[in-house]
Amino acid sequence: MDDTERRTVGSRGQITIPKELRERFGIAGGDDVRVREADGKIVVEPTPxxxxxxxxxxxxxxxxxxxxxxxxxxxxxxxxxxxxxxxxxxx
Structure with missing residues (x-):
């Protein structure tokens, strides 16, 4: 995977996190993630x-x-x- 991948936001505001990133950050289906703004960007990260x-x-x-x-x-x-x-x- 390169540094960025384009994703399309669905009508309900959903996107799919690329598999490589999910694996790297230990995010599996059904896991909770935190979504926040930081420095004008949207940050998605595993919940501690x-x-x-x-x-x-x-x-x-x-x-x-x-x-x-x-x-x-x-x-x-x-x-x-x-x-x-x-x-x-x-x-």
């Missing part, structure tokens, strides 16, 4: 599995934990250098 979603959420939670630890360390360093900041007084 529950395991893939769970792994993504685990990675994101770990990243947020690492950021929180980094900010806490930065805050401690700032306190060490600057000392306690006096309370704001109402004017």
């Amino acid at each position: 599995s529950r395991a893939e979603l769970a792994e993504g959420y685990r990675r994101r939670a770990e990243h947020h934990r690492e950021l929180a630890e980094e900010f806490a360390g930065t805050s401690r360093e700032a306190n060490d250098v600057l000392g306690d900041v006096p309370a704001w007084e109402d004017e």
Whole structure:
């Protein structure tokens, strides 16, 4: 298959995904796919599995934990250098 293949959109808005692409991306008849717009283009992609979603959420939670630890360390360093900041007084 070359980079592009022409497809005709049916009266109900349907197209057939080329077999080579279905095989490459693991899409079989009856599978759910996501259809979205990105950068002015229509993107069709396999729907992530529950395991893939769970792994993504685990990675994101770990990243947020690492950021929180980094900010806490930065805050401690700032306190060490600057000392306690006096309370704001109402004017």
